[in-house]
Amino acid sequence: MxxxxxxxxxxxxxxxxxxxxxxxxxxxxxxxxxxxxxxxxxxxxxxxxxxxxxxVWGQGKGWDYPPYARWTADALAAWPDFAQRLQDASGIDVALDQCGGFEFFTSEEELRAFTGMLTQQQTHLGNRFAYDTLSGDDLRRDMPGIGPDVVGATYSDADGHVNPLxxxxxxxxxxxxxxxxxxxxxxxxxxxxxxxxxxxxxxxxxxxxxxxxxxxxxxxxxxxxxxxxxxxxxxAPQRGELLITEKLADRLPFLSSTIRQADEGGLQIGGTKADAGHDDSETLDVMAGLAAHAVAVLPALADLRVIRSWGALRVMSPxxxxxxxxxxxxxxxxxxxxxxxxxxxxxxxxxxxxxxxxxxxxxxxxxxxxxxxxxxxxx
Missing domain, CATH: 3.50.50.60 (FAD/NAD(P)-binding domain)
Structure with missing residues (x-):
C-alpha cells in the first residue's frame, strides 16, 4: 500500500x-x-x-444594480428545471408555483415609486423582464374581493414560490x-x-x-x-415577522410578496423589515400591522384565525x-x-x-x- x-x-x-x-x-x-x-x-x-x-421572486431585485438584476433573472429562468431535478434526486416535490406575483399598494406615492424602480429594472434586462401596473379598479374587476383601500398593484409573471421546508x-x-x-x-x-x-x-x-x-x-x-x-x-441580521393562518378550503386568487398560500392551504403573511440585532422574537404591534395589511388587500381574511407566528433573521450584506x-x-x-x-x-x-x-x-x-x-x- x-x-x-x-x-x-x-x-x-x-x-x-x-x-x-x-x-x-x-x-x-x-x-x-x-x-x-x-x-x-x-x-x-x-x-x-x-x-x-x-x-422565488424578481420584482425590484437589482433595479439599482444591474448585475443583481441579471443574476436574479437567470435564477428565475432556471427554477423549473432545478425543481424537477431535485424531485428526481430526492423524491420530494418542493411545490414550485411560478404563477406570477403581485405587489399591492394602498399608497399612490409608494405605487409610483415602485413602478419607477421596475421601469429601471426593465431597462437593465430588456425583454427578459416584463411587468404590468394595474389600478385598484382593474384589480377589483378581475379579482372580486380586493379591498377598496388598494390603489393598485404591479404584476410579473416570472414570480412564484415554493415550500421552503x-x-x-x-x-x-x-x-x-x-x-x-x-x-x-x-x-x-x-x-x-x-x-x-x-x-x-x-x-x-x-x-x-x-x-x-x-x-x-x-x-x-x-x-x-x-x-x-x-x-x-x-x-448583519434583519428581522422579519410572519403570521400563519388556519387552512383555507379555497385557493387564494393571487400570490404576493406579503401574502401567499402554502401548498398545504394555510396563508403566510409577512414582509416586515427591522434592524433588531439578533433578537428574533415577534412583536405584537408588527403582527397587528401584518394582519391589517392583509385585511386591507382582501377584507374577507378578517375572520381567518391565526394559528402561529414567529420572527426570523435575514442574512444581509452591507x-x-x-x-x-x-x-x-x-x-x-x-x-x-x-x-x-x-x-x-x-x-x-x-x-x-x-x-x-x-x-x-x-x-x-x-x-x-x-x-x-x-x-x-x-x-
Missing part, C-alpha cells in the same frame, strides 16, 4: 453551513464531481432557511444521494489556514477537521469565521446584494452569502461550482466580490 497516496474517502471541499445556500452549493459541487462534506450547525442556531417566506429537505436528501456527507450539530468555532496549505476547522466537542478547501456559507454564523479566512465582509468572494490571503477559501438563497438556489447548484473551480466557463461574478465594499468606502 502506498502510504503517501491520498485518501480517496476524504472530501475535496468542506462547506460550512447546512442551510439552503450551503446545501445548494454542496449539491452543485457534488454533481461537478467533487467530494464534499457539509458541517451543519445546531438546531438552535439562527436559521434563515427555516423561517423564510419561500418566494420541503426545499430544505429535498436539498439534504439530494446531497446525500450524490455521495455527500452532512455532519449535523457541528458548531464551528474557528478556521485556520495551515502553513503547508489547507485548513484546520475547529468544531466544538469534536476533533479538528483538516480540509483542502473550504466554502463559508454559514449565514449569520459567518461573522466570527470570515476574519479567520481574510474576508472583510460582515453580514449593501444587500450577494457576496461571492475568494480569499486573497488564504487560497482555497471561499465566501458565499446572500439573503435570496431560495431564489438563487438553482444558480448556486449549477454554475457556482465553475466559479469555485476557476474554470473558463464560470460566470463573471466580479460585481459580487467583496472588494466593492472597500471601493465604496474609499469613494
Amino acid at each position: 502506498d502510504r503517501n497516496a491520498p485518501d480517496i474517502n476524504l472530501p475535496d471541499i468542506t462547506v460550512i453551513g447546512g442551510g439552503v445556500v450551503g446545501l445548494s452549493v454542496a449539491l452543485g459541487l457534488l454533481l461537478d464531481g467533487r467530494r464534499v462534506q457539509v458541517l451543519d450547525g445546531a438546531d438552535g442556531d439562527a436559521r434563515a432557511s427555516q423561517g423564510n417566506f419561500g418566494l 420541503r426545499l430544505l429537505r429535498a436539498l439534504r436528501r439530494a446531497v446525500l444521494a450524490a455521495g455527500g456527507r452532512i455532519s449535523a450539530g457541528a458548531h464551528v468555532t474557528g478556521v485556520a489556514a495551515q502553513p503547508g496549505g489547507g485548513f484546520e476547522i475547529a468544531v466544538s466537542g469534536a476533533a479538528p477537521v483538516r480540509v483542502d478547501r473550504v466554502v463559508l456559507c454559514a449565514g449569520l454564523g459567518t461573522a466570527p469565521l470570515a476574519a479567520d479566512l481574510g474576508f472583510a465582509t460582515r453580514v 449593501d444587500g446584494f450577494p457576496v461571492y468572494a475568494r480569499s486573497a490571503t488564504c487560497p482555497g477559501a471561499f465566501l458565499v452569502t446572500c439573503h435570496s438563497g431560495i431564489t438563487l438556489a438553482p444558480l448556486h447548484a449549477a454554475v457556482l461550482p465553475g466559479w469555485i473551480e476557476g474554470r473558463s466557463d464560470a460566470p463573471e461574478l466580479e460585481a459580487f466580490d467583496e472588494r466593492r465594499f472597500a471601493l465604496s468606502s474609499a469613494a
Whole structure:
C-alpha cells in the first residue's frame, strides 16, 4: 500500500453551513464531481432557511444594480428545471408555483415609486423582464374581493414560490444521494489556514477537521469565521415577522410578496423589515400591522384565525446584494452569502461550482466580490 497516496474517502471541499445556500452549493459541487462534506450547525442556531417566506421572486431585485438584476433573472429562468431535478434526486416535490406575483399598494406615492424602480429594472434586462401596473379598479374587476383601500398593484409573471421546508429537505436528501456527507450539530468555532496549505476547522466537542478547501456559507454564523479566512465582509441580521393562518378550503386568487398560500392551504403573511440585532422574537404591534395589511388587500381574511407566528433573521450584506468572494490571503477559501438563497438556489447548484473551480466557463461574478465594499468606502 502506498502510504503517501491520498485518501480517496476524504472530501475535496468542506462547506460550512447546512442551510439552503450551503446545501445548494454542496449539491452543485457534488454533481461537478467533487467530494464534499457539509458541517451543519445546531438546531438552535439562527436559521434563515427555516423561517423564510419561500418566494422565488424578481420584482425590484437589482433595479439599482444591474448585475443583481441579471443574476436574479437567470435564477428565475432556471427554477423549473432545478425543481424537477431535485424531485428526481430526492423524491420530494418542493411545490414550485411560478404563477406570477403581485405587489399591492394602498399608497399612490409608494405605487409610483415602485413602478419607477421596475421601469429601471426593465431597462437593465430588456425583454427578459416584463411587468404590468394595474389600478385598484382593474384589480377589483378581475379579482372580486380586493379591498377598496388598494390603489393598485404591479404584476410579473416570472414570480412564484415554493415550500421552503420541503426545499430544505429535498436539498439534504439530494446531497446525500450524490455521495455527500452532512455532519449535523457541528458548531464551528474557528478556521485556520495551515502553513503547508489547507485548513484546520475547529468544531466544538469534536476533533479538528483538516480540509483542502473550504466554502463559508454559514449565514449569520459567518461573522466570527470570515476574519479567520481574510474576508472583510460582515453580514448583519434583519428581522422579519410572519403570521400563519388556519387552512383555507379555497385557493387564494393571487400570490404576493406579503401574502401567499402554502401548498398545504394555510396563508403566510409577512414582509416586515427591522434592524433588531439578533433578537428574533415577534412583536405584537408588527403582527397587528401584518394582519391589517392583509385585511386591507382582501377584507374577507378578517375572520381567518391565526394559528402561529414567529420572527426570523435575514442574512444581509452591507449593501444587500450577494457576496461571492475568494480569499486573497488564504487560497482555497471561499465566501458565499446572500439573503435570496431560495431564489438563487438553482444558480448556486449549477454554475457556482465553475466559479469555485476557476474554470473558463464560470460566470463573471466580479460585481459580487467583496472588494466593492472597500471601493465604496474609499469613494
